[in-house]
Amino acid sequence: MAAPAKKKVEVVPEKLHVWPYLVRLEFLCAIIVMVLLTVWSITIDAPLEEAANPSKTPNPSKAPWYFLGLQDILVYFDPWFAGVIAPVLIIVGLMLIPYLDVNPKGNGYYTYTERKAAIWIYSFGFLVLWISLIIMGVFLRGPGWNLFMPWEYWDPHKVVALTNVDLPYAFGFRDYVWSSIFGGAVIIGYFAIGTAAYFVLERKAIKNVGFMRMFLKINLFLIMVGIVIKIVLRLGFNIKYVWVTPWFNI
Amino acid sequence: MAGKPQIPNLAEIWNDIKSGKIISDISKSVTESQVWTSSFRHGYADTPRNRVLQIVSNVWLHLHPVKIHRHALRIKFTWCMGGITFLMFLVTVVTGVVLMFYYRPVGEYAYFDMKYLQYDVPFGMLMRNMHRWAAHSMVITVWLHMLRVFLTGSYKPPREFNWVIGVFLVTFTLLLSFTGYLLPWDQLAMWAVTVGTNMARGTPFLGHEGPFAEFVGVTSRYDARSVLLGGSLVGPPALLRFYVLHCILIPLVAGALMIVHFWRIRKDGGISGPL
Numbered sequence: 001m002a003a004p005a006k007k008k009v010e011v012v013p014e015k016l017h018v019w020p021y022l023v024r025l026e027f028l029c030a031i032i033v034m035v036l037l038t039v040w041s042i043t044i045d046a047p048l049e050e051a052a053n054p055s056k057t058p059n060p061s062k063a064p065w066y067f068l069g070l071q072d073i074l075v076y077f078d079p080w081f082a083g084v085i086a087p088v089l090i091i092v093g094l095m096l097i098p099y100l101d102v103n104p105k106g107n108g109y110y111t112y113t114e115r116k117a118a119i120w121i122y123s124f125g126f127l128v129l130w131i132s133l134i135i136m137g138v139f140l141r142g143p144g145w146n147l148f149m150p151w152e153y154w155d156p157h158k159v160v161a162l163t164n165v166d167l168p169y170a171f172g173f174r175d176y177v178w179s180s181i182f183g184g185a186v187i188i189g190y191f192a193i194g195t196a197a198y199f200v201l202e203r204k205a206i207k208n209v210g211f212m213r214m215f216l217k218i219n220l221f222l223i224m225v226g227i228v229i230k231i232v233l234r235l236g237f238n239i240k241y242v243w244v245t246p247w248f249n250i
Numbered sequence: 251m252a253g254k255p256q257i258p259n260l261a262e263i264w265n266d267i268k269s270g271k272i273i274s275d276i277s278k279s280v281t282e283s284q285v286w287t288s289s290f291r292h293g294y295a296d297t298p299r300n301r302v303l304q305i306v307s308n309v310w311l312h313l314h315p316v317k318i319h320r321h322a323l324r325i326k327f328t329w330c331m332g333g334i335t336f337l338m339f340l341v342t343v344v345t346g347v348v349l350m351f352y353y354r355p356v357g358e359y360a361y362f363d364m365k366y367l368q369y370d371v372p373f374g375m376l377m378r379n380m381h382r383w384a385a386h387s388m389v390i391t392v393w394l395h396m397l398r399v400f401l402t403g404s405y406k407p408p409r410e411f412n413w414v415i416g417v418f419l420v421t422f423t424l425l426l427s428f429t430g431y432l433l434p435w436d437q438l439a440m441w442a443v444t445v446g447t448n449m450a451r452g453t454p455f456l457g458h459e460g461p462f463a464e465f466v467g468v469t470s471r472y473d474a475r476s477v478l479l480g481g482s483l484v485g486p487p488a489l490l491r492f493y494v495l496h497c498i499l500i501p502l503v504a505g506a507l508m509i510v511h512f513w514r515i516r517k518d519g520g521i522s523g524p525l
């Protein structure tokens with residue numbers, strides 16, 4: 001066990017004066033960052049294109065780079081989800097993290113082994129669903145929001161066959177109402193089965209962790225995984241929507 | 251001699267200069283003057299007492315505790331990312347005020363004010379570059395700060411609330427950056443904001459293209475998006491709205507939240523660390 005070694009460090013009185021020990025570090029750090037920022041600002045100019053012109057839409061039109069992850073999700077979801085519900089869920093989900101993660105270990109130090117699941121989930125969301133989609137959006141999305149490899153010419157007339165069908169259609173449903181019911185069953189079933197499976201697997205934890213926590217945790221997780229599933233369905237199987245209703249499509 | 255001013259003796263003055271006595275004389279008369287003693291409340295000698303006073307008697311530094319754990323100093327632990335984020339915020343505040351002297355958020359002027367700023371205002375281009383690059387850096391550093399806080403599990407009790415404040419802060423950081431994006435009033439600005447705000451059309455119930463909108467009766471002129479833009483497209487009213495949000499409302503809210511954030515770090519027992 002590494003514990004005794006750690007204890008030893010803590011036994012020594014560990015308090016230091018903020019002045020000078022912290023303040024001088026902050027000061028040094030500030031100087032270095034300001035030098036870098038100044039050099040950057042002298043050497044690279046902020047962009048200024050031609051004057052705004054509402055009648056001349058550039059292709060592609062891109063949101064600011066930090067929102068390109070969300071803009072990319074637009075390929076797979078309608079705006080009400082990609083542009084409104086998804087950001088809200090991200091914000092609320094992030095805020096809930098401290099209340100959902102009840103693992104007391106790993107508080108105040110770096111550890112992977114004591115909280116593997118938490119680290120995997122967060123890293124996946126941040127690095128894959130957020131950062132890599134941004135990188136893709138900045139560098140690989142060209143005219144018509146089509147994917148272009150870095151060496152490819154951004155051809156504004158690139159034609160991509162739209163052969164997507166809805167999931168119920170792929171399963172042979174042709175009737176609108178039955179398609180809708182099937183799609184609803186798939187989505188609701190996904191969440192219901194996922195939730196139920198989690199509760200069965202973790203049934204011992206319910207008493208300590210609480211129903212509400214576990215319910216929110218698994219459903220937020222299922223939404224995140226669901227986004228990935230939808231992306232895979234689209235890219236791999238040309239599925240457009242899973243659930244089509246008169247009011248919204250998923 | 252009494253009452254008569256003494257005639258300075260050149261040789262004596264020269265001696266004082268050579269021996270450096272004149273420096274200590276001057277510094278003594280300065281530091282004992284009423285102006286000095288009323289401005290600075292304690293001496294500078296490196297004594298434990300002064301180290302404490304240095305923090306608690308300084309309005310800027312007193313958000314710090316007087317003493318901290320040794321581990322809180324490790325750059326490897328904090329990456330200094332929260333501090334750098336704050337520094338980037340301060341840079342945008344200072345350079346932003348300079349830009350505001352020259353910039354008018356009016357459809358006819360905005361773009362040409364940018365040109366003027368870039369080509370005619372002394373250091374205008376530098377101010378603009380610093381403002382923009384600091385803003386972009388702030389977005390990156392706040393994400394890294396968040397990643398660090400997650401990896402060290404620093405959101406766990408008793409710091410849950412400060413994490414929640416942090417999520418508000420990252421949201422406002424993005425909104426600050428986004429509202430500023432429109433202000434140059436060039437093609438990049440207008441269309442990025444068009445793409446961004448088009449999303450609001452899809453707001454359930456409140457956007458005219460969103461689910462269930464027909465039950466509320468919103469139209470393209472009166473829905474969630476038009477509240478944001480002051481119209482149904484990104485035009486001069488949107489420019490004015492974004493300007494006010496960017497320069498007044500969001501910085502004030504974000505600044506207030508930062509103060510709460512820093513305060514809570516102290517109240518929660520300082521930077522987290524192994525127990």
Ligand code: HEM
Nearest residue numbers: 328331332333335336396404412413416417419420521522
């Ligand atoms: C404008 C944005 C922000 C600023 C200026 C800021 C500033 C700081 C500073 C200076 C610290 C001290 C330690 C360090 O530098 O790492 C800190 C700690 C902390 N921040 Fe932030 N922060 C911001 C955003 C956030 C965000 C987005 C989160 C999380 C969602 C967050 C959560 C925390 C927590 C929980 C601590 C305590 C860490 C510990 O005790 O180890 N902050 N913040």
